[in-house]
Structures are given as C-alpha cells and as structure tokens.
Amino acid sequence: MALKPLKIFFDGGARPNPGRIEVAVVARGQVHLFDDLGIGTNGDAEWLALIAALDVAQSLAVLAFDLLGDSRAVIEQASGLVPCRTPAARAYRARFEEAAAAQPPRRLRWIPRAQNLAGIALSRRASGYSGWGPRNR
Template identity: 55%
Template sequence: MTYGQSTKLFFDGGSRPNPGPIECAVVRKGVTHYRHDLGEGTNSDAEWLAAIHALEIAQLEGDRDITLLGDSTLVVTQASGKARCRSAGLEVHRNRFAELAERFDRVRIRHIGRAQNLAGIALARLHPR
C-alpha cells in the first residue's frame, strides 16, 4: 500500500432548531453531497451522521485511503478513541462509524476550524442569515 494518496472528505452536520431536523454535507474532490432526510436529532447526532455519510461516499467512490476533516471536536475525539461516548445514541453512531471504517485500508479523522470546513461552508450557504 502506498500512502500519500489519501482522499480528503470534509463533513459537517446540523439540526435547526437543536434538537430538530438533521441535515449534513460532505465535500469530496470539490463535489458537495447533501443529505436532508436524516430524521430528528441533536447537532451531535447530525455531526456523527455526516461522518458516517462521508465513509459511505468514500466507499461508493472506491476510495481506500481517506482523511475525514470536520469541525466537531466531539466526533473527532470519539471516533479516534480519545474520548468515550456519553450516551447510548452516540455510541450507536460510533459503532456504525467503526464498522464502516474497517472496510478501508486507512482512515484518518482530523479536526479543522469551522472556517476551513468546506462542508460547513456548503451547509451555511443553504441557510443565509
């Protein structure tokens, strides 16, 4: 396996109001993938579902080495094992994430600032203030 060919996927999710309807966005190679049909939940649920959606997109595209970039400290630390899930609902999301991540050769997840998150920028464009 040759590393250095990692595909970057930006992810972000939100619910308006919180809790409320969940939506998410994933940006892969300049293409934004939206999901608006994710049910009701909190912002934390939305962020987890965005990370899971990023894995699903990467799998559909045939990516093997991926780097997920998101602005949710909660998801990044829980997904990387640096923090534990404090609710059964978040644990369900983390388990689904781990199950999907096993299908790749390499998965990294990194925290980035909100201003650098292309998926967050895409979601914000849907809801101008």
C-alpha cells in the same frame, strides 16, 4: 512515492436544535447534501455527517482518505481518544466502526469551522446562496 490521501469534509446540523437534521459532505469539490435524516440534535447530525462522509469516501474507491470535520467531540469519540458517554454516541460509534471495517479512513482530523468546506456548503445553503452547485444524494 506515497499516494496523497483524498480529503473528505463533513458537517451536520439540526435546525432548530433539536430539529430537522441536514448533512453535507464535500469530496473532490463536489457537494453531497443529505436531508430526511430525521429529527435530532447537532451531535446526532455530526455523527450522521461522519458516517455519510465514510460512505461517500468508500463509494469513490480511493486507496487512502482522511475525514475532516469541525466537531471535536465526534472526532475524538470516533477516534477512540475519549469515551462515548451517552447511549446514542456509543451506538453511532459502533455504526461508524462497523462501516469502517471494510475500508477505514487513514485518519480523522479536526479542522476549524472556517476551513470546513462542508460547513461552508451548509451555511451557503441556509442563506440561499446557490453559487457552488450542490448535488443532492
């Protein structure tokens, strides 16, 4: 029987765009929030969210995991399906590939925003909703 991979959700945003970057990762129902990631665009934030999701997944020491996010561009670039057209995207992809070398995700998957638990966590945080009990890392 094959092990079911752990689903790790990620999302990032910049307010305003460009602006302060914030990132959320959800794994096993636990929200991990990352602030103080500098100033950048929403694209920068999505790449940093993917890298943070990889870090969280690897820290959990699971055998198999999938990374799920709602940025089609980042998923396709990180998967190698489309080229990274900017120096920043190429640098983020290299950083992701280097970190993934030790333990790569089973797959990267795009999901709609409404299904992205990390995106929902960021939206709730922005609206002041505290019912999910986020944990800062």
